[in-house]
Amino acid sequence: MVPDELFAPESVAIIGASRRKGSIGRTIVENMLRYGYEGVIYPINPKAKSIAGIKCYPSVLDIDDRVDTAIIAVPACVVPSVLEDCGKKGVKCAVIISAGFREVGEEGARLEDDVLSIAKKYGIRVVGPNCMGVINSAPSIRLAGTFAPVLPSHGNVGFVSQSGALGIAILDYAEEINMGISKFVSVGNGADLGVEEMLEYLGNDDDTDVILLYIESMKKPRVFVDIARRVSRKKPIIAVKAGRTEAGARAAASHTGALASSWLVVRSALKQGGVIIASSVDELFDYALAFSLQPIPRGRRVAILTNGGGPGILATDACVSEGLEMAKLSMETVQKMRKILPSIASLKNPVDVTPMASIEDYENAAKCLLSDDGVDALISIFVPPTYIEPADVAMAVSRASEGGNKPVLGVFMGKGNILYDVEHVRGRRIPAYLFPESAARALSAMCERAEFLARGERDEIAMEIKYDVLDFVGDKHGVLSLNQSLAIAEKMGFKTPRYVFCAREESLQDFAKKNRISAGYKGCC
Structure with missing residues (x-):
């Protein structure tokens, strides 16, 4: 369970705060101040009296x-001792930014195990090590426990990342497309709190409507x-998996020290x-925009509104x-x-x-299409002539969708800055894409979720069967044996022939004679 003190601490100690500009410890202090953290900041550095104008402690x-949370940015070898101090102080959570643990080999793995033992001894929940930190954009908190150069605006999208570097790029891109973030966490090596725990936390978080996972x-x-089955009933979860190829899996293993999952x-x-x-980070954001701004469709019938035939x-x-289906x-x-x-x-x-077409034509046509009972969703496409602004079209289509429950996705084709102009229109409520293919993929993903919700709770026997397969493949990385296949078929309700596994043909003949049956055999090697 993720303690509330992780994302909403009343006080934060930054251990490894530095007077040196550009250092990670100094950047975290400056980010906390720049973001407007509403709690108390305690920089920790035995060689400094103050950092960034704040009193420093040895x-x-x-x-x-009281100190609720510690953000630790010191050399890996020092982490156990400072975590011991945190335990004695009664700190509830530790965000370990420091690298040099399991991801660097056996010695680092032993050091990580030592850190985890200390944390368990004092009941400290740990994020990291080897992570980028945590962010809570809520106006009442404004926590920026990270060294990321870009801090997000407030929004309804939560993000969990196993990569710190990618996390920085994601925060940067989210800001560029004007997509607000509710909470962000980079779990790093995930020695204690990992993706599973963060997913459950965000699933219960009132500020988060959409969850993204890397x-x-x-x-x-x-x-x-x-956890995902429970959470996905309440809000959409969108994930991109790195390391899908053998080479990528090896790179992932060297990155966080975790064995790459098949x-x-x-x-x-x-x-x-x-x-x-999602098959890529780009696709991840395409989906996130649609889910964060629009309702899910009731079906796959789509109408297309455009000002160009091509x-x-x-x-x-x-x-x-x-x-998707073209609506009639x-x-x-x-x-x-x-x-x-x-x-x-x-x-x-x-x-x-x-x-x-004029702005009024776009708005009127969109209203007509959305009022048609045979239309489940609308994709509006605009290729700009010189006398109409794309932002005005975006607002017109937004107005047409007001009060409705059908998703509307916008495509604005042209130079790269056309999207920036549309995305930063105050009051815009439709996601904007540069090409139709992106909008179609996002809408298809929304249909996939609608169909998932419509199916209701999955049958528990079916889930047990899937677990059997998942556990076997996860352990063996192989193919189900005949014995396992037949057992699963029986659980599914299929009639299967009586069977027995014999080491020798003579044993099979003895079994058949004893039970007065004819028997066939399949040789296995």
Whole structure:
């Protein structure tokens, strides 16, 4: 269980705070101040009286008041002693930024085990080691226990990462596309608190509506499935798995020191847990934008609104390729559009309002399409002529979707800065993509979640069967034996022939004679 003190501490000790600008310890102090942390900061450095204008302490034991959380950024060899001091002080959580543990080999692994033993001795919950830290963007907390150069704006997306470096890039990109983050944690080696515990915490977090995961290894696939199944009923979980190839798995193992999990095992665990799998970080964000801004669809029928024939055709191909259906527009919808749109507009799906369309044309057409009972979702495409601003189109389509329960995704094709202009429009509520293929993939992922929720709770026997397979493949990395296959088939309710495994043919003949049956045999080697 993740203590509340990790993301909402009233006081934080930064052990390894430094006067040297650019150092990790100094950057963490500056980030806490810059982000506006609402609690008390205690820099710890035996050689400094103050850091960044804040009184410094030689040790956490020299602080008179309570310390909830310690952020540790000292050489690996010093970590056990400072964690011992934290235990004596009654610190609840420790975020160990320091590297040099399991990820560097046997000696580092022993050091990590020592750290974990000390933590268990005092009941300290640990994030890391070898991590980037934690962030809570809630206005009442504003915790920036990290050395990341970019700190996120407040939002409803939680992120758990097994990579610190990728975490930095993700925070940077989230800020670029104006996607707010509720909480961020880099678990590093995951010696104590790992992906599973953080997933459960975010599942119960009122500030988080969408959960993103970057996974390199999965230590406890069965535990993950149990937690993910519960959480995914309440909010979408989207994950990208690194190390899917043999070479990538070796790189992942050297990164955090964890044995890389088979892609087959991890994929099975993610699917069983109702997790949506993204194939890349780019796709991860495409999905996150859609889920964080729009409701999930009730079906796969999509209408396309465009001001160019070519983009409309590309979108159609993309939608069909992603398993979506082109909605059949009702005669009522067609007649309504005929009265309000230019006479040259094509009123079949995809609806082409032509490059001459006005802002009002976009808004009116979107309203008509969204009111059609045969339409479950809308993809609006805009290729900018010189006299209409993309941001105005985004707002028009947003207005058309107000009060509705159908998802609307926007595609704004053009130069790279066109998305920036749209994404930073105040009041915009639709996700914006540069190409139709991205919007189609995101919408398909939303349909996948809708279908997952519609299925209801999975049958427990079916889950036990999947666990049997998951445990075997996870342990053996092989193929189910005949014995295991038959046992699973019986559990599923299939009738199977009576069978017995004999070491020798003579034993089989004796068995058949004793039971007065004819018997066949299959040789196994």
